[in-house]
Amino acid sequence: xxxxxxxxxxxxxxxxxxxxDRQGLVESxxxxxxxxxxxxxxxxxxxxxxxxxxxxDGQTQDAANRSYLEMGKDRMSGYSVEVVACRKDGSTxxxxxxxxxxxxxxxFCSILRDLSDHKRLEREVSEATAFEQRRIGQDLHDSVGQRxxxxxxxxxxxxxxxxxxxxxxxxRPHHLASPASPSLSSLSRAELAERLRRDLQQTLEEVRSIxxxxxxxxxxxQGLTAALADLxxxxxxxxxxxxxxxxxxxxxxxxNVTATHLFHIAQEALSNALxxxxxxxxxxxxxxxxxxxxxxxxxxxxxxxxxxxxxEGIGLRIMKGRADMIGATLTFDRAxxxxxxxxxxxxxxxxxxx
Numbered sequence: 001x002x003x004x005x006x007x008x009x010x011x012x013x014x015x016x017x018x019x020x021d022r023q024g025l026v027e028s029x030x031x032x033x034x035x036x037x038x039x040x041x042x043x044x045x046x047x048x049x050x051x052x053x054x055x056x057d058g059q060t061q062d063a064a065n066r067s068y069l070e071m072g073k074d075r076m077s078g079y080s081v082e083v084v085a086c087r088k089d090g091s092t093x094x095x096x097x098x099x100x101x102x103x104x105x106x107x108f109c110s111i112l113r114d115l116s117d118h119k120r121l122e123r124e125v126s127e128a129t130a131f132e133q134r135r136i137g138q139d140l141h142d143s144v145g146q147r148x149x150x151x152x153x154x155x156x157x158x159x160x161x162x163x164x165x166x167x168x169x170x171x172r173p174h175h176l177a178s179p180a181s182p183s184l185s186s187l188s189r190a191e192l193a194e195r196l197r198r199d200l201q202q203t204l205e206e207v208r209s210i211x212x213x214x215x216x217x218x219x220x221x222q223g224l225t226a227a228l229a230d231l232x233x234x235x236x237x238x239x240x241x242x243x244x245x246x247x248x249x250x251x252x253x254x255x256n257v258t259a260t261h262l263f264h265i266a267q268e269a270l271s272n273a274l275x276x277x278x279x280x281x282x283x284x285x286x287x288x289x290x291x292x293x294x295x296x297x298x299x300x301x302x303x304x305x306x307x308x309x310x311x312e313g314i315g316l317r318i319m320k321g322r323a324d325m326i327g328a329t330l331t332f333d334r335a336x337x338x339x340x341x342x343x344x345x346x347x348x349x350x351x352x353x354x
Contacts, residue, residue: 016112019102024049027107036114038088049110053085053097082324085112094119094324122325123257130257137214140207148204155197159190216267217259221252224259228266228284235282241274242281251288261322262295262344265330268319269297269342277301277340293346300339 016033020026029044037044037052044052080096087093094115101108217227225247232245253259266284273279279301287294319342323330328346335341 016110016114018044018049018052018110018112019107020049020110022106022108026052033112036087036112037085043088051086053083053095053110053112080113082115083112085114119325126261126325127257130260133214134256137210137212140210140214145204145207148200148207152197152200152204155193155200158193159197161193217256217263221254222250223256224253224262225251225286227259227263228286231263231267231270232284235270235274239274241279243270244283246283246285248287251286251293253293258326258346261326262293262328262346265319265322265342265344266295266297268315272315273297273299273301273340277303279339288348290348292348295344295346297342298335298339300335303334303338303340 014032016036017030018026018033019028026044026047026049029041034041034044080098083095083097084092085095096113096115098111099108216231217223228247229245232243235241235243253262270282270284273282277299279299282297282299285294285296285298320330323344326346328344331343331345333341333343
């Protein structure tokens, strides 16, 4: 009777709830779990939990449970681990997994929440945000940028139309002139025009920079390659770090949102290498085969904590979030002889699109 009451309580839960012994064999499952995985209760009882949620790196189920529990202790409360779960029909889906131990019974209780709708919503929000960024960036380029370009050319004509020593009168009282800069009356009209031209040129460059940051990846299938090459070139000009980009053959990514996320992952990894790891050399590599697209950022800096860096810093969390949104795998490895190697691996579009 107690078992039946417990099962009735579990069946009310909208999340899948499975209990397993220390060998990882399923002892009970609620109705939400049956619906989530597509099996009957009888088909799930006695099966290895790894059949439904494969643990990372080929671990035994007991080792995986211990790992999940340790992660929970580190995060104190409310923890969950994102995993990939498998349905009966062979399809996979993202899920939040929380594991707790029942020592008296020698069992582990696993609670899973399907994240498919959440991920789909994240993707839609990301696409809408990227569209707005492209629109604003294009508006800055087409409208404000073109107007500033015209004003800069007009100022250049203004500079050339005056003699070098023609003076301009200053109608303002001298007590209003800034002590940090010469009064207008001490400047020739040519000098004033040149100051105007420089200010307009600087404003134009700032607008172009904002436009480029809002829309860093050109909207074409090979836009990521061009954007990464431009990123590396700008970094070479702005710092003393030796920065290189390797891409031996064209990498085709039809989806601009995916390409933009990959660009920002590379940008953040590059920024981390320079600001936190004190790297002197950074190499960004991009390649593609029939199965996957690989983005790799390697530096010779101080490195990160091992075996894997914990995503406590906002930069690492953002990188992980971007990788999750496009269905990519993000890992951190030791570089040889020192430093860090960031790998972002994405299934080729022909393989991972639904």
